[in-house]
Every structure is written in structure tokens, then in C-alpha cells.
Amino acid sequence: MKKVSILTLVGRNFNNNYGAVLQAYALQETIKKLNYNTEIIDFNPKASKNEILKKICQRINEGNFLNMVLRISSKNISSKLHKKQEILRNKKFETFRSEQLYLSKKTYNNEEELINNYETSDYYIVGSDQVWNPIAGIEKIKVYLFSFVTNSKKISYAASVSKKIPENYKKTYSDLLKDFDYISVREMDGKEQIKQLTDKNIEIVLDPTLLLSKNEWNRISKEPKNIPTYKYIFVYDLYRSNEILSGLCKFAKKRGLKIINYTPNNIYKKIKYTHVSDSFYEYGPSEFLWYLKNSEYVVTSSFHGTVFSLLFEKEFYAVTPDTGYKGGNAFNSRLTDLLDTLGLKNRILDDPSKLNIVNFEKGIDWGKIDEKLNVEKEKSLNFLKNTLNS
Template sequence: MPLHTNYGGIIQAYALQRAIRDLGHRAFVDTDDPVPLRRRALHRVWAVRRAVRMLLPARVDWGWRAPREVLAPQQRFVRRHLSTPSAVKRADTARGRARLARRFDTFVVGSDQVWRAAYAEIPEEFLEVIEEFHGDRPRRISYAASFGRDDIDEYSEAERARATELIRRFDAISVREESGIRICAEEFGVRAERHLDPTMLLTPDHYRGLIARSRTTTAPATAPAAGRTLIYRLDATDDMLRAERAIAERVGAPPMELLPTQAPRSYAEYAADRARFDRPSVEHWLASIASADFVVTDSYHGCVFSILFNRPFVVHANARRGAARFESLLGVFGLEHHRADASAAGIDERVFAPDWDRVNRVLDAERERARAYLVANL
């Protein structure tokens, strides 16, 4: 998936690349589709145009520059930590596809909602680009690939048929949700295993190391949410707003919004208070969750990192973005009671004192099982 605004999407791509490298392999992340030569030439022209526009003062071209300025802290992480060559882009011809297949031993698909038709390109995400190649190499596997939902009703009939054809060429299939196992069996006739989101393959100490190293260049606070109830909200609802107020009062820690609540309307407004509008860096995002007294979120990866950092939390499963993800994740760790219902009054008191020793034992076992899958299939 594109590595643009989604913190979870960026960090899970980083984590899977790092986990594979830690096993002794060279790993690269590619988010492209095959692009014809003519369009690639146009892309180069657009790249030059972008470079020229970036040299102009922001106030001259603010409408175009605004999102790039606001998202710059996130993109620094991508440039610094992710190897993202565009190998697939040149595979628009038979010769290009053959060259791609020779270059890599294994293609890994995963993870964050890559098999959800509303968000991803189907059937491209089932490795259509190397469909015609057979034999021992290149291998095709998925790791914690997510459908996001408990069905594939968003697929067209043509997409279902093509996905069925392509997934049967995979050497091993790993999905992120329990419902994904059933979808693979009933819709595609293949066997799948469930594994952790790739972010959980790395330890909390690894992420704390990223936070610590980032201080040498960006100087974020070491504990930006200490003593606060962290609010990491993607879509505001009345239920969530009520829960935020109730939990902050119950915890006795004032709320802190992790994301900006509005976009700048002009360059002058942005220049007067950049900190108000800039999205936090990935390292600051991590540090905020790690240091919070309590986390209230409707984000899947907000939930993941609350578990990783052992922070008490409540999650409002965002049905529009995919509720099945939350059900499976919370079920693995026995934390179903951390999912808030339709009223703040329904919050279970157990969320304020989780049994982190038990959770961490489950996490260690799941992490080892996931690594064994990767070792066996890479």
C-alpha cells in the first residue's frame, strides 16, 4: 500500500522489511504497479516539475505545498528507514516481468489490508505481475495479509475468479485475521495460517531505540504523553468523544490529541504556528503511545502499539475501516473487553489494569510462531 499518511501502514512495512533482514535476507519494499514506458517518461517530467515547485517559497504555491509540508515529518521516516526501489514499475512487458522474476528469489505480500478491494488493487496484490513464471523460483508467499473485513463482498465476480487463480500459485499463505483463514478456505479453496501484524515481530525495545535515535536529529520529547490520556482518533463519533471525556476523568489524566484537529487555511496561518498543523513524526507517534497513561483510539495500529508498549487502552472498532481486524487482534490476547461499546458507560473496569504478564507471554509465543513461518518459507 502507498506509504503516505498512514502511520500503521508505514510502520508495518518497516517492521516486515526489518524482520526479514534480521533473518539474513536482503529485503526491499515496493508499492508500485507495472507502468508503461510512456507513463514512466511522464512521471519523470512530473518529478522535475515537483522539484521546481519545491524550490519556490511555500507561500507562492501553498495549495500544492500544504500537504507536503504537513506530512514531511512522516516522510522523513520513510526515506531514512525503508528501502523502496521501484522494481515492479518496469515489469509492464514480458521482458520486464522476466527480469523482475530473475532479480528476486521470493515475493512477500503483506500486510495492512492489501487484500481489501476498497483499498487495494485486485488482482495486482495477488502477484499477477509474475503469474506466468513457474518452478521453484520465484517463490510467492504472504505474511499477515489482511482482507480488513470478514468477507470479500467488495470483490467483483471477475476479481474473485482472478484472485482464486492467482492465490493458488502461492507457496504459503499467511493472513492477519481469523476470518481470513475462513475466506481463503471458502472463497479460494486454499489453506492459510493466521499470524501477528508485522509490527509485533519487533520488540518494544526496538521501537524505543528508534525513538532514542531520532532525538539526535529531531529532538522530540522522550515522553510526550506522560501524565496524559492520549487520544488517537481517525474518525470522530459522538460515542468516541463521550468515551474520551469519561476515561480522562476516570484516569485523572488530561486528554492529549495526537493528530492535528484541523488543516491550515493559508500559508500565513501555517507559518504562524507550524506545530499546531504538522502531523507528528513516526518516532513522536511511537513515543506518544509508549508514554501515555491511557490510550483511547479507533485505530488498529493504535491498538497494536498500546498492546506492545503495555499501555492501558480502549478501542472503538472503526467498522467503516474494517472491524474484523480488531476482533481478531483482541481475541488473540484475550483483550476483547478493551473494545468499547456504543456508550461510555459500558467501559469494562478491567481495561484500567490489564494482565500484561499474560499478554506478553502470548505475544512471545505468537512472535516465535510467526518467525518460524518466515524461516520455513523465505
């Protein structure tokens, strides 16, 4: 049986993000069903001092330095206040990785280690997620463009560029993309950028989480330790938490619903937002799925929160991140591309204060959504089948 190595933004001790881990699992399982041995390369890139300095300078030039300082400060404060939750969360993610992901035995930290030590595969697939985001720095980007691979098929699946590729990076992108056998991306913006750098055909495909069925996701869903005894709104407030909770509390009060959200809660937050009941921050990917699928409604500022709302057929609204955030434009692109394809752009909110007046009951026709998703799913699966059978 031929071997497929997947390179994505997940490693054994890298990236405790629900969407990142679940999309890696989805691509792994999809390729397994096509009768290939799969392995996720445990790549845990380490930032050098020069890269950190470059990022700070870039933020200053972009006028986002203050936002970056505030984010770092808030994370530091949060980690001190919620150390116990952080430990529990890490354990849950570790358990999920060990039980569900086929990671390489060895961990790799840079291009040189991969060149010298990684065993050869028949196929290498990079994706999904923001694997080609230039903000990572050119040395890491080279790895995600398979600079270490020789004499094997190179494929990208639903790769995302996210930001505008700087002029001084374009030659590296162009040179390494020429060696790819097949290229697919997740967003139209990414397709347009990559198209300028290569004459190869570029396809747009679904995020791999959408390649698995609701039943397949149900199989790895797991009840949390303390099951809610009340009806609730699931809030994946990855960004703009205070704005979302402020806008949503009035709606929750009217409906007699509680709110279970992502960002860790403290006494101050529970006093300010009276209907906030609990946080799922300390739980892993399996519990995340359980909380979402058992909710009454979903509000999310995460792309993958939107994806799983679609998969579990939940009435939802997706809030765009603040445009000052480094991933804001990328989120808008991948979100609008997906929901536009499905005829659901009316479920996008730029202003979270409108959560007080939105109509969740303006029902989504899930039959039509399933039809459209199945068409896109077939195209995406055909891309994988054709590239791996070539």
C-alpha cells in the same frame, strides 16, 4: 545473499498512515534478521477514471454514498485549514521512509510497468495490511496477487482481505492464488474466504508490528519538537473522533489529564472539548511511537493503535469504527481476533460514550499477555523461516 521483495500498501509517495508504514518497516526488519536482502517495491497505484466511477456506483448501491461525500468534503476542508500541518506531516513521513525503508529505486504505477521493468527476486512477499481488499479494484488486486511474478517463490504474510470478495472477482483471486507457494493471512475471516478459493494450506499469523520487541521500537522512537510538560491521554481517533472526545473529556477532567489526539484541532474543537491540548497529526511514525509510549492511557479507533498499546504495555481501550465505514467490519475482525487470543475482548468498546465510566485501572496482567504473544510470535516467525528456507 538471497533477495526478498516486499509488496505492501506503502510507497515512496504513497500512504502516509502510521500503521501501514510501521508494519512495512517491521516486516522488512524481521526478514533482514533472517539474513536476507530486503526491498520494498515502490508501487504507487493510480486510480483510473473507470475505477473511480465504479467506486462511486458501489457506494450508491451500498447506501454509503452520502457518507463518502461527507468524508471527502471534510477532508477538503481540513486540508485547507491545516495546510501547514499537512506539509509538516508529509516531510516527517518522507524522512522516515528515506531513513528507515529500503524502497526500490524505481516507482511502479501498474502491472505492465512491473512486468517489463522490475528486477527478479528470489522471493516475493505480499503483506501485511489490506493488500487483498477487493475495494481496490481488480487491476490493483492482480498486482497484489503477484500477476507480474514468474519463476520465483510467492508468499503472503498476514495479508488481509477485509471485505467480502465479489463473485465476479473470485476467479481472478482463485487463478492467481494457485501460483502461491505459501499463504498466510491476518484474520479468521480472511482465512475462511481464501480457503473457498484454493486448496492450499492457509495459516493465521501476527501483524508484523508484533514481531519486533518493545526495545526495537524504542530505537526508532523520537521526541517531538515540543515535548508535553503535562500528563496526557493518547487518543488515536482515526475514526469517530467527536464521539471519542466527547466521551473522554469527563474522564480526563476527573483525572486532571490533558488529551493529545490525532485529528487536527481548531479553536472550535478546543472550546468544545476543553481537555484537548494538542494534536500529533503533523508528526511522523517515530514521534507517533514516542507520544504513545509516554502517555498515561491510550484510546484508539485504529488497529495499530491497539497493537502499539500492547507492545508498550499501556492501559487502553479500542473503539470500533462506525459499521458504515468501508473498513468497519474488517477492523472489528482483526481487532477481535487479536484481543480474543490475548483474553482482552473486554477492552473493546462499541459505544465511545462509555469512556466516561470505564475502569482503566482494572489492570492488565502484562506477564500473561507477553506469554500469549510470545507463543503467537514464535508461530509467525516459524512461518517466515520455513517458507524462506524451503
